[in-house]
Amino acid sequence: MTQPKLVIVGSIGIDHIETPREKRENLLGGSASYACAAASFFTPPGMVGVVGDDFPAAFLDLYRKFSVDLAGLQQRKGRTFAWSGVYEENMDNRSTLETVLGVFETFQPDLPEAYVEAPYVFLGNMAPDLQLHVLNQMKAPAFVLADTMDLWINIARDKLVEVIGRVHMLTLNESEARLLTGAHNLLAAAGALLAMGPEYVLIKKGEHGSMLISRAGIYIQPAFPLASFEDPTGAGDTFAGALMGRIAENGAHDASAIRHAMVHGSVVASFGVESFSLDRLAALSRDEVDARVTELMDMTRV
Amino acid sequence: MTQPKLVIVGSIGIDHIETPREKRENLLGGSASYACAAASFFTPPGMVGVVGDDFPAAFLDLYRKFSVDLAGLQQRKGRTFAWSGVYEENMDNRSTLETVLGVFETFQPDLPEAYVEAPYVFLGNMAPDLQLHVLNQMKAPAFVLADTMDLWINIARDKLVEVIGRVHMLTLNESEARLLTGAHNLLAAAGALLAMGPEYVLIKKGEHGSMLISRAGIYIQPAFPLASFEDPTGAGDTFAGALMGRIAENGAHDASAIRHAMVHGSVVASFGVESFSLDRLAALSRDEVDARVTELMDMTRV
Numbered sequence: 001m002t003q004p005k006l007v008i009v010g011s012i013g014i015d016h017i018e019t020p021r022e023k024r025e026n027l028l029g030g031s032a033s034y035a036c037a038a039a040s041f042f043t044p045p046g047m048v049g050v051v052g053d054d055f056p057a058a059f060l061d062l063y064r065k066f067s068v069d070l071a072g073l074q075q076r077k078g079r080t081f082a083w084s085g086v087y088e089e090n091m092d093n094r095s096t097l098e099t100v101l102g103v104f105e106t107f108q109p110d111l112p113e114a115y116v117e118a119p120y121v122f123l124g125n126m127a128p129d130l131q132l133h134v135l136n137q138m139k140a141p142a143f144v145l146a147d148t149m150d151l152w153i154n155i156a157r158d159k160l161v162e163v164i165g166r167v168h169m170l171t172l173n174e175s176e177a178r179l180l181t182g183a184h185n186l187l188a189a190a191g192a193l194l195a196m197g198p199e200y201v202l203i204k205k206g207e208h209g210s211m212l213i214s215r216a217g218i219y220i221q222p223a224f225p226l227a228s229f230e231d232p233t234g235a236g237d238t239f240a241g242a243l244m245g246r247i248a249e250n251g252a253h254d255a256s257a258i259r260h261a262m263v264h265g266s267v268v269a270s271f272g273v274e275s276f277s278l279d280r281l282a283a284l285s286r287d288e289v290d291a292r293v294t295e296l297m298d299m300t301r302v
Numbered sequence: 303m304t305q306p307k308l309v310i311v312g313s314i315g316i317d318h319i320e321t322p323r324e325k326r327e328n329l330l331g332g333s334a335s336y337a338c339a340a341a342s343f344f345t346p347p348g349m350v351g352v353v354g355d356d357f358p359a360a361f362l363d364l365y366r367k368f369s370v371d372l373a374g375l376q377q378r379k380g381r382t383f384a385w386s387g388v389y390e391e392n393m394d395n396r397s398t399l400e401t402v403l404g405v406f407e408t409f410q411p412d413l414p415e416a417y418v419e420a421p422y423v424f425l426g427n428m429a430p431d432l433q434l435h436v437l438n439q440m441k442a443p444a445f446v447l448a449d450t451m452d453l454w455i456n457i458a459r460d461k462l463v464e465v466i467g468r469v470h471m472l473t474l475n476e477s478e479a480r481l482l483t484g485a486h487n488l489l490a491a492a493g494a495l496l497a498m499g500p501e502y503v504l505i506k507k508g509e510h511g512s513m514l515i516s517r518a519g520i521y522i523q524p525a526f527p528l529a530s531f532e533d534p535t536g537a538g539d540t541f542a543g544a545l546m547g548r549i550a551e552n553g554a555h556d557a558s559a560i561r562h563a564m565v566h567g568s569v570v571a572s573f574g575v576e577s578f579s580l581d582r583l584a585a586l587s588r589d590e591v592d593a594r595v596t597e598l599m600d601m602t603r604v
Contacts, residue, residue, distance in 0.1 A: 090486060184392060187529045208510040211527065218601045222522040225513065227489045259604045299520045300602050302561045 004046030004069050006248040007115045008035045008241060009134050010124020010147075011104060012049040012073075016084040017233055017276065019091060024231075027277040028059045029083065031124030031147065034234035035241030037281045038268045039122075040066040041289055042245035046115050048072035048134070050107045052080035062278065071112040076103040091232055111137045120248040122240055123167065125149045128159035135166050143253040145169045145202075145244055147236065153180045165197035168253070171240055173204045186211065187218075200258065204236050212262060216255060221262045224270035224296045231276045235269045238281070242268035267292045306348030306371050308550040309417045310337045310543060311436050312426020312449075313406060314351040314375075318386040319535055319578065321393060326533075329579035330361045331385060333426030333449065336536035337543030339583045340570045341424075342368040343591055344547035348417050350374035350436070352409045354382040364580065373414040378405040393534055413439045422550040424542055425469065427451045430461035437468050445555040447471045447504075447546055449538065455482045467499035470555070473542055475506045488513065489520075502560065506538050514564060518557060523564040526572035526598045533578045537571045540583070544570035569594045 015029030032049040039045040044067040051059075053075065063070060079102035087094045109130050119142040123131040131146055138144075144167040152160050153176060160180075164170050170193060178184055181192035190201045190213035203211045209222040243265035247253050250261070267289055274280045317331030334351040341347040346369040353361075355377065365372060381404030389396045411432050421444040425433040433448055440446075446469040454462050455478060462482075466472050472495060480486055483494035492503045492515035505513045511524040545567035549555050552563070569591055576582045 185529060187527055205510070208507070209524075218527055220524040220527070220601050222511075222524060222602075225489055225520055225522070227487060256604075263604055297604055299522045300604075302558075302565055302599055302602075 002044070002046070002069050002071070003114045004118055005043050006039055006045045006120040006122070006244055007048060007072070007111065007118040008032055008039060008045045008122045008124065008244070009048040009109050010035060010126060010237070011081055012051050013081040013083050015233060015277065016082070017231060018086040019231060020087065020089050022230070024276050028062065029234060029277060030081065031234070031237040033278065034237035034272065035122055035124055036063065036068045037066045037278045038238040038241030038272065039245030039248070040068060041242065041268060041284070041286055042249035042264070044069055045241070045245065046072055046112070046118065048109050048111060048115070050074040050076055050103050052076060052078045052103045055080045062282065065282065072115055078103040085233070087232070109134050119143065120244055121145070122244045123147065123163070124237060128152055128156050128163045131163045132159065135163070143168045143247060145171060145240060147171050147240055148176065150176055150179055161196055164193065167198055169200040169202055170198045171202040171204060171236070173206070173236070177203050187213070204239070206232070206235070209266065210239070210262065212258065214255070219259050219262065221266050222300055224267055224292060226270055226274070229273040232273050235273050238272040239265040239269040263293055263296055264289065267296055304346070304348070304371050304373070305416045306420055307345050308341055308347045308422040308424070308546055309350060309374070309413070309420040310334055310341060310347045310424045310426065310546070311350040311411050312337060312428060312539070313383055314353050315383040315385050317535060317579065318384070319533060320388040321533060322389065322391050324532070326578050330364065331536060331579060332383065333536070333539040335580065336539035336574065337424055337426055337546070338365065338370045339368045339580045340540040340543030340574065341547030341550070342370060343544065343570060343586070343588055344551035344566070346371055347543070347547065348374055348420065350411050350413060350417070352376040352378055352405050354378060354380045354405045357382045364584065367584065374417055380405040387535070389534070411436050421445065422546055423447070424546045425449065425465070426539060430454055430458050430465045433465045434461065437465070445470045445549060447473060447542060449473050449542055450478065452478050452481055463498055466495065469500055471502040471504055472500045473504040473506060473538070475508070475538070479505055489515070506541070508534070508537070511568065512541070512564065514560065516557070521561050521564065523568050524602060526569055526594060528572055528576070531575040534575050537575050540574040541567040541571040565595055565598055566591065569598055
């Protein structure tokens with residue numbers, strides 16, 4: 001039985017996405033899909049998620065093509081989680097048109113025996129209760145990254161704070177950091193989040209990159225500048241998946257390893273948004289990743 | 303007669319500024335004031351500008367304290383240029399309440415003889431006609447940086463394009479780059495601007511830093527993250543002044559020298575916004591600048 005070094009838990013969904021230029025339906029999406037595909041450039045991740053009996057076999061084949069271990073993937077009677085969204089002009093904002101929870105509503109992220117000793121874990125955005133359920137099964141993970149969203153800050157704050165107190169790194173976007181802490185200034189917000197327990201807070205700023213804050217200092221990771229992109233959906237999950245994949249590949253999560261992993265996260269995310277769903281990642285090579293890592297590092301070297 | 307290595311031409315104004323926390327009147331402002339003060343940490347700049355007969359002697363003393371050469375400063379009968387502005391909640395946007403042109407309306411930036419052979423020039427934001435008037439007086443400057451604003455893009459586009467064709471570096475903010483080129487994507491906009499002639503385009507992104515684009519590549523300069531700030535007025539001019547001051551101090555403007563100078567620009571601008579007007583810069587030491595330069599470089603080093 002395969003024992004993956006990295007376990008990724010999150011949503012698996014069917015996306016219907018409309019951008020100013022294009023409308024696409026029945027795309028493979030969800031935080032676990034994006035994160036596993038991204039991580040797979042560095043280590044074969046173990047995926048924990050749920051799909052319905054309507055889930056296309058072609059998507060399972062795609063996971064396998066990415067060398068994703070599917071021992072933790074549950075298939076249940078019912079509909080797969082689905083999300084419909086529309087991006088505004090310039091893609092700076094998006095609105096959700098419809099969310100169908102389907103089998104995700106009763107999802108229990110039970111881990112295969114082979115997963116519980118994994119050193120690295122990414123808890124994708126989902127109810128804090130489910131994130132805690134995963135943490136309770138893990139033996140002694142070396143490094144856990146958790147993502148969240150405004151919904152959980154609003155309806156499950158106490159449980160979310162409990163999750164934050166039990167992980168090594170929390171990731172969230174600027175507005176979520178402000179909502180969760182009540183601080184407008186990002187350093188103040190990050191300080192309040194560090195006080196909840198994690199060693200690192202990773203604040204996502206979309207096209208402006210991301211910022212890693214710990215008690216030891218700040219690291220600023222610019223995004224790779226793109227001349228064009230098609231679909232920003234899943235960029236944060238792609239970033240997080242590649243970050244954790246690279247950490248798992250290195251087997252190190254000291255400050256320097258995390259900075260290196262963030263460059264890789266930024267680069268894989270920049271490829272991901274170049275097309276819808278996992279299309280670009282499916283055609284991406286490790287050499288292309290490494291070449292763009294070199295390019296991005298050159299763009300920030302003084 | 304002093305021959306400054308760096309000549310800075312721009313507005314000198316009396317600012318009335320309201321932020322969500324505070325209202326301050328009769329502050330020393332204007333692009334030339336901010337840029338000269340910032341440049342003075344690296345080289346004594348020659349200032350070219352105009353003030354009215356109402357201009358407080360204390361402000362002239364402050365210029366002298368910054369070692370600004372005032373041979374190019376004209377004093378005319380009439381009111382000094384004045385600007386009143388109010389910042390919105392969170393200081394992300396500002397509105398102009400009133401602009402009094404005063405003596406700036408008939409300003410002719412005539413250079414003292416001692417300035418025309420200066421190797422480095424910063425053309426602060428003003429009518430492109432005035433920027434051209436300065437360029438026509440310079441003998442053979444090694445490196446000229448020009449700033450502009452949406453007003454000139456809208457009412458004096460042809461003259462502005464002429465300026466852009468005659469300078470080495472153009473600086474403007476994101477929305478101005480889009481307005482001037484019609485391209486939403488920043489790389490596309492920068493490409494269109496490079497086609498107008500300059501070697502470098504420096505796009506300012508406020509709290510998200512800046513991006514330098516040339517045919518040879520891209521350099522990304524994050525802003526120094528601040529736990530709090532008081533007044534963002536003049537940050538772009540402070541950045542540009544320190545950038546050009548550092549280049550003049552080094553006597554080099556190759557790609558590596560420009561990257562180093564951008565770090566210094568970012569750092570001095572970060573001090574500048576910590577208080578209103580030139581208050582923080584007036585109390586700032588070169589050691590503090592150098593220490594924060596080291597800090598910022600550590601924040602971007604992988």
